[in-house]
Amino acid sequence: xxxxxxxxQAPAYTFLGSSPAEELLVVARIHHKEAKQLFEHAQEAQAxxxxxxxxxxxxxWIARRDMAEELDKAARExxxxxxxxxxxxxxxxxxxxxxxxxxxxxxPEGELPQSWIDEMKPRPLGPIARAVAWIGSWITK
Numbered sequence: 467x468x469x470x471x472x473x474x475q476a477p478a479y480t481f482l483g484s485s486p487a488e489e490l491l492v493v494a495r496i497h498h499k500e501a502k503q504l505f506e507h508a509q510e511a512q513a514x515x516x517x518x519x520x521x522x523x524x525x526x527w528i529a530r531r532d533m534a535e536e537l538d539k540a541a542r543e544x545x546x547x548x549x550x551x552x553x554x555x556x557x558x559x560x561x562x563x564x565x566x567x568x569x570x571x572x573x574p575e576g577e578l579p580q581s582w583i584d585e586m587k588p589r590p591l592g593p594i595a596r597a598v599a600w601i602g603s604w605i606t607k
Contacts, residue, residue: 490541497534501527 508523539545591599 487541487543490537494534494537494541497530497537501530501534504530 504523504527508520508527511517511523512520536545
């Protein structure tokens with residue numbers, strides 16, 4: 467079965483939710499759970515005196531909590547899906563900053579200089595590689 471056949475088939479597994487709102491709620495619950503764990507670990511780190519780790523975990527907790535709240539709002543159809551909105555936002559930025567790739571060197575119409583041709587030639591085989599090749603050709607006979 468080719469790769470294209472697999473892409474054109476209906477999915478074998480379905481998401482637990484039956485509607486987009488329920489799917490967003492499931493993802494929001496996962497984000498809430500992760501946020502709770504991050505907050506607990508941040509409190510533990512702060513209690514043990516690891517201030518930098520606590521700050522990092524608190525920043526991650528805030529970001530995860532905010533994403534969970536956005537997903538909750540999207541499930542209630544108060545806003546659009548935040549993940550799709552972020553992707554579309556990044557697409558606009560990428561399109562604005564896109565510069566097509568242009569080669570920095572274009573080969574001349576004529577023949578390449580001999581020094582370049584010499585540099586592009588494969589290096590000769592060393593004695594071990596020649597011996598392995600000789601043995602390999604001997605075995606395959």
